[in-house]
Structure formats: C-alpha cells, structure tokens
Amino acid sequence: xxxxxxxxxxxxxxxxxxxxxxxxxxxxxxxxxxxxxxxxxxxxxxxxxxxxxxxxxxxxxxxxxxxxxxxxxxxxxxxxxxxxxxxxxxxxxxxxxxxxxxxxxxxxxxxxxxxxxxxxxxxxxxxxxxxxxxxxxxxxxxxxxxxxxxxxxxxxxxxxxxxxxxxxxxxxxxxxxxxxxxxxxxxxxxxxxxxxxxxxxxxxxxxxxxxxxxxxxxxxxxxxxxxxxxxxxxxxxxxxxxxxxxxxxxxxxxxxxx
Ligand code: ZZB
Numbered sequence: 001x002x003x004x005x006x007x008x009x010x011x012x013x014x015x016x017x018x019x020x021x022x023x024x025x026x027x028x029x030x031x032x033x034x035x036x037x038x039x040x041x042x043x044x045x046x047x048x049x050x051x052x053x054x055x056x057x058x059x060x061x062x063x064x065x066x067x068x069x070x071x072x073x074x075x076x077x078x079x080x081x082x083x084x085x086x087x088x089x090x091x092x093x094x095x096x097x098x099x100x101x102x103x104x105x106x107x108x109x110x111x112x113x114x115x116x117x118x119x120x121x122x123x124x125x126x127x128x129x130x131x132x133x134x135x136x137x138x139x140x141x142x143x144x145x146x147x148x149x150x151x152x153x154x155x156x157x158x159x160x161x162x163x164x165x166x167x168x169x170x171x172x173x174x175x176x177x178x179x180x181x182x183x184x185x186x187x188x189x190x191x192x193x194x195x196x197x198x199x200x201x202x203x204x205x206x207x208x209x210x211x212x213x214x215x216x217x218x219x220x221x222x223x224x225x226x227x228x229x230x231x232x233x234x235x236x237x238x239x240x241x242x243x244x245x246x247x248x249x250x251x252x253x254x255x256x257x258x
Pocket of ligand 1: 001035036037038041122123124125126127128129130131132133134135137138139140202203204206207
C-alpha cells in the first residue's frame with residue numbers, strides 16, 4: 001500500500017498531553033503523521049483520530065522535527081529515507097492515545113486550518129501510522145464516528161467544541177452528491193461505529209464511487225475528476241513539505257516482539 005503521510009503540526013497540546021510535551025527538546029515541532037489513501041479529500045478534514053488504547057511514540061526526525069505515530073510505522077519510515085540515518089530511529093517519549101485527545105493540530109490543505117484529536121475505537125495499531133485524519137464527507141467510518149461522538153460527548157469525555165465542524169462537501173458523485181459517506185451510511189442503515197461489516201461495505205462503495213465518478217468541488221483542481229486531481233494534490237502537498245510517501249508492504253506480517 002502506498003499511503004500519503006500527512007504532517008499535522010501540533011499547535012496546542014491538550015491538557016493531558018502537556019506532560020509528554022515537556023519531555024521534548026526545547027524548540028521542537030511535533031507532527032502527528034496521518035496515513036491516507038485519499039489525499040484529494042484533505043480539504044474536508046474536520047478532526048483527527050487516534051486509538052485511545054494505542055501506545056504512540058514520539059520520534060526525533062531531525063534537529064527540529066518530532067513525529068508522533070506507532071513504533072511500527074516509525075520503524076518502517078526509518079527504512080524509507082524519512083530519518084537521517086537509514087534504519088535508525090530515536091524515540092523521545094511514549095504516550096497513550098487517550099492522553100492526546102483535545103490536542104489541536106494543523107490540517108494541511110484543510111478548509112478548517114486546525115482540527116482536534118478525537119478517539120476512534122477501531123483505529124488499528126497494525127496499519128498505517130495509527131493516526132487517521134477524518135473526512136466525514138467521504139469516509140463512512142469518519143462520518144459515523146463523528147456522529148457518535150457528538151451524541152455522547154460526555155460519555156467519551158470530549159469537549160463539544162472538539163466536534164463542532166460539520167462534514168464539508170469536497171467531492172461530488174453522480175449517485176450520492178457532495179456527501180458520499182453520509183448517503184452511504186443512510187442507504188446501508190448503519191447505526192453505530194460497531195457495524196463493522198456494513199462499514200466495510202460502505203467504505204468499498206465510497207472508494208469506488210469517489211475514484212471512478214467523483215469530481216472536485218474545491219481546491220486548485222476544482223472541476224477536475226478525482227482520478228486526475230488525486231496525484232496532483234498529493235504532489236502539491238509533498239512539494240510544500242506537508243506530506244511524504246509512506247509505503248507498507250501489503251499482506252506482509254512482521255512478527256517481532258519489542
Ligand atoms: C482520509 C480518508 C478520507 C480516508 C476518505 C478514507 C476515505 P484501507 O482502505 O483499509 O487501507 N486509516 C488509515 N490508517 C488506519 C488505521 N490504522 N486504522 C483505521 N483506519 C485507518 O484504509 C485506508 C484508509 O483508512 C485511510 O485513508 C484512512 O482514512 C484510514 F474520504 O484517510 B483515509 C472510502 C474511504 N474514504
């Protein structure tokens with residue numbers, strides 16, 4: 001799998017993350033690194049998800065930059081030219097996802113320039129970077145999780161201001177209009193983030209519809225098809241230093257105890 005790794009810079013640590021922030025060298029810039037297969041949707045980011053029970057690491061990448069992701073992802077990155085010395089990573093600190101909630105980070109290319117960290121139970125520690133930027137207009141998982149968190153903000157211990165942004169139409173498809181994810185969640189009668197099978201089906205349909213029939217509604221490639229725009233948006237992000245390619249060998253199981 002070839003992902004786009006999006007660099008989401010911390011602009012304000014949440015209350016519970018202040019402890020970990022203290023362990024970082026003075027003057028460092030920390031980025032949550034989100035792995036996405038849909039760079040063309042980044043205009044529509046409304047928040048970012050971490051797994052509350054997942055253990056994340058903070059890794060020194062160069063003099064100034066620190067990346068936050070799973071250990072596994074950092075190890076992969078170290079073999080893909082992200083770190084100075086091939087294969088070498090320097091871990092500065094560890095933090096559990098739940099301590100990161102409410103941290104405010106920049107959302108590159110986002111219509112909303114900053115978004116909050118929220119919990120998502122179904123984030124996999126074994127895929128991507130363990131950080132998932134949220135585009136509820138085009139990702140059924142993101143849509144249903146945002147709605148769930150809004151309904152039960154107190155239960156999930158989140159502040160209502162963290163879930164304030166509505167889904168933003170960024171891609172139009174002939175069948176579902178500008179809110180493909182919402183339309184599919186309704187069509188398949190998905191009730192909660194726990195409807196795993198239906199969500200997998202919705203995701204599959206959303207990918208196909210967006211990729212083969214989608215047209216950009218916003219951004220520099222407005223009016224172009226998603227197929228045309230996708231690599232162009234990705235190239236822009238990489239050229240601007242806001243993203244980098246991150247590959248993950250599909251189906252390869254690395255068993256390693258560490
Ligand atoms: C933004 C985005 C916008 C995404 C969209 C999808 C969609 P896949 O297809 O199963 O390989 N993701 C990335 N890492 C994780 C993880 N560790 N746990 C759970 N979800 C993860 O999944 C790749 C997509 O799943 C990624 O692309 C990311 O969400 C999420 F409009 O980034 B995506 C129809 C999907 N639309």
